[in-house]
Amino acid sequence: MASSAPTKTPSKDQGRPAQRQTTTSLPDEVQILNVVNKFLGCINKKDRFTMLSLVLTSGAATLIRRGAPVHLSLEAVVNRIPVDSKVDMDEQIYNSTVHVDGELGVAWTPYVFYEDGRLNHTGTNIFNLWKMKDRGWVITGIADIAREVDDKAFDAFGEKEAWEKAQEPKDEQSAGGKA
Template identity: 30%
Template sequence: MKITSLILVFVSSFLLAQKPEEELIKSTINQLFNGMKTSDSVLIKKSFSKNAVLQTITKTGEVKNENINDFAVSISNAEKQSLDERITFSNILIDGNLASAWTSYEFYYKGQFSHCGVNSFQLVKSNNEWKIQYIIDTRRKDNCKK
């Protein structure tokens, strides 16, 4: 009976410890999309690590790279509230200072549906902060839940 109780306590504490980390990871990712929605380049850049990578996969399977600073500047030039990427967290995996998050999304421009896809994030924890190290996404107009 005591061994079973100890195992339950250990497993419960491990799961509870993971939960706050998941929330911090979600917060970092949500910060990026809040920065996009408010056209705030500072908030966008704050979400990324120094040497982060941003990529997208085209319909033909080509992988395109995008510079983080250029991305932040282009978003900051958009009309506030015109860019709205609505994400749903599917899975977050954590091992020490490395995390992976998978989110499906629907993207709206000025309130009109534009496209959907999936984001795959790799995050690193440095100085007790989660930062996005890598994003790759898909983009499509079909098979979207609207």
């Protein structure tokens, strides 16, 4: 993938040798995937603070769950991470595609999501990013679709009740769950 980002290394007249590439000297596509991977890595670490530093909190997310969209701010998405949970959560992306147009970037990232080492669900994320002058690439929007593996999917996010309710016949739901 081509990048228009110039390589920045200290010059000899600055009195110090070049050490390693800075974040800004990496191609934009690599920088974007670094942000996405850092964000997803924070799920397992349950590190909301770092996650918030990687997003515009007023940005938007659309999560497709059981065929229905859930619209949230990115701050609300981050706050869904169950920091007190002992469940090991690991979202792994693969075959990612990144496109960049100046300060606008998008990453298409199919994924698998594991809980305590067991496959929980699969899906695809679409991350929209903006390259800010003072912060670098930040996530401004997320679209996510998740496909359940079984009835235990989404337990880590406290959605088991909603899943069970969705499995009830429609007439039971309208009657308050009583047949």
